[in-house]
Amino acid sequence: xxxxxxxxxxxxxxxxxxxxxxxxxxxxxxxxxxxxxxxxxxxxxxxxxxxxxxxxxxxxxxxxxxxxxxxxxxxxxxxxxxxxxxxxxxxxxxxxxxxxxxxxxxxxxxxxxxxxxxxxxxxxxxxxxxxxxxxxxxxxxxxxxxxxxxxxxxxxxxxxxxxxxxxxxxxxxxxxxxxxxxxxxxxxxxxxxxxxxxxxxxxxxxxxxxxxxxxxxxxxxxxxxxxxxxxxxxxxxxxxxxxxxxxxxxxxxxxxxxxxxxxxxxxxxxxxxxxxxxxxxxxxxxxxxxxxxxxxxxxxxxxxxxxxxxxxxxxxxxxxxxxxxxxxxxxxxxxxxxxxxxxxxxxxxxxxxxxxxxxxxxxxxxxxxxxxxxxxxxxxxxxxxxxxxxxxxxxxxxxxxxxxxxxxxxxxxxxxxxxxxxxxxxxxxxxxxxxxxxxxxxxxx
Ligand code: URA
Ligand code: CA
Numbered sequence: 458x459x460x461x462x463x464x465x466x467x468x469x470x471x472x473x474x475x476x477x478x479x480x481x482x483x484x485x486x487x488x489x490x491x492x493x494x495x496x497x498x499x500x501x502x503x504x505x506x507x508x509x510x511x512x513x514x515x516x517x518x519x520x521x522x523x524x525x526x527x528x529x530x531x532x533x534x535x536x537x538x539x540x541x542x543x544x545x546x547x548x549x550x551x552x553x554x555x556x557x558x559x560x561x562x563x564x565x566x567x568x569x570x571x572x573x574x575x576x577x578x579x580x581x582x583x584x585x586x587x588x589x590x591x592x593x594x595x596x597x598x599x600x601x602x603x604x605x606x607x608x609x610x611x612x613x614x615x616x617x618x619x620x621x622x623x624x625x626x627x628x629x630x631x632x633x634x635x636x637x638x639x640x641x642x643x644x645x646x647x648x649x650x651x652x653x654x655x656x657x658x659x660x661x662x663x664x665x666x667x668x669x670x671x672x673x674x675x676x677x678x679x680x681x682x683x684x685x686x687x688x689x690x691x692x693x694x695x696x697x698x699x700x701x702x703x704x705x706x707x708x709x710x711x712x713x714x715x716x717x718x719x720x721x722x723x724x725x726x727x728x729x730x731x732x733x734x735x736x737x738x739x740x741x742x743x744x745x746x747x748x749x750x751x752x753x754x755x756x757x758x759x760x761x762x763x764x765x766x767x768x769x770x771x772x773x774x775x776x777x778x779x780x781x782x783x784x785x786x787x788x789x790x791x792x793x794x795x796x797x798x799x800x801x802x803x804x805x806x807x808x809x810x811x812x813x814x815x816x817x818x819x820x821x822x823x824x825x826x827x828x829x830x831x832x833x834x835x836x837x838x839x840x841x842x843x844x845x846x847x848x849x850x851x852x853x854x855x856x857x858x859x860x861x862x863x864x865x866x867x868x869x870x871x872x873x874x875x876x877x878x879x880x881x882x883x884x885x886x887x888x889x890x891x892x893x894x895x896x897x898x899x900x901x902x
Pocket of ligand 1: 541636640641
């Protein structure tokens with residue numbers, strides 16, 4: 458076999474067989490296939506796409522480029538959740554303990570920020586003392602003991618994806634559905650769960666901005682996961698504006714605590730109940746959507762999910778007192794309101810721009826080596842549909858008071874808003890549910 462012929466085959470619209478795909482991925486990881494040939498192949502995939510079978514073979518070749526996590530030491534059906542990336546998407550911090558408090562087993566690997574989106578590991582690390590760097594044995598032990606554990610993705614997981622992702626980033630081949638699907642699913646499959654609930658974002662703040670592409674991505678990932686023997690469900694959900702009110706690390710932990718206490722923002726709470734229901738159904742803890750919803754609601758009402766978050770924090774070395782006193786989380790130097798330049802109804806709120814503003818304030822890394830400030834970020838007071846008067850605060854900036862950062866973030870932030878003189882409806886939160894059998898349109902939200 459040689460790379461030249463495989464590139465040519467794909468360039469001309471042909472289909473590669475399993476052996477050819479394996480050979481290419483193995484060759485690339487071993488450095489027998491150089492960057493320029495892999496880059497040409499990726500560009501051919503970008504233009505020609507891949508069949509469902511090719512997608513599964515590519516994903517599995519990437520899974521087997523590294524270690525596969527063995528979760529067999531954990532009792533019960535392990536359910537994982539993955540979001541394709543949003544802004545202020547606090548959902549995992551709420552869902553993992555909430556689902557565990559209803560009897561689900563959540564042994565989850567999670568990542569750091571990517572592009573304009575935040576990462577759960579960064580958020581968790583804002584909790585004093587907490588670590589996400591645990592050995593495999595400790596991961597298994599803690600999950601068996603309390604039903605939930607969140608660790609950072611080990612570097613040995615799907616190394617082919619890491620190499621290919623960096624190459625895609627430099628060759629304008631990131632936004633290809635088969636390449637995104639195989640990238641995400643290779644890591645999810647290698648992480649060892651039995652079932653996976655995907656939250657596929659659509660809209661201005663998502664990697665996939667339009668619904669048709671999001672649907673195709675969801676269907677492709679469901680097919681790949683089922684092909685690998687996992688039980689899969691995907692929800693397509695709106696990411697036109699940030700989720701909830703908080704964007705930032707400690708700020709989102711605080712928002713998670715509020716949501717688990719039953720008084721979280723409506724959109725975040727609604728999304729958590731939908732994704733949580735799918736997780737409980739997938740792992741067999743609930744028999745109907747209605748029952749799943751009741752279990753989750755009861756857990757919120759009795760603050761059982763909140764107590765579970767406390768257990769998780771303690772087990773992972775953090776200070777569990779933050780759940781009753783979130784003021785123990787890192788606090789910024791200053792909280793500065795950002796005033797509205799005009800009066801009217803908020804017509805749009807560009808989530809991607811808000812994500813970037815939060816980074817500019819220091820909540821993310823602008824260069825790879827930078828460290829982030831866990832205390833800073835944004836709390837939104839006005840979201841799409843809200844009425845606002847000129848001079849009223851749109852948001853509070855939590856900041857270290859560096860005037861340069863503040864000015865840059867403020868200018869960008871005000872531009873993220875558009876106003877309308879006419880009333881504007883709330884954006885849609887739920888679009889569709891995809892499983893291996895069908896696509897069902899969702900009404901709520
Ligand atoms: N997230 C990933 O892990 N991979 C992609 O290709 C896109 C988003
Ligand atoms: Ca949020």
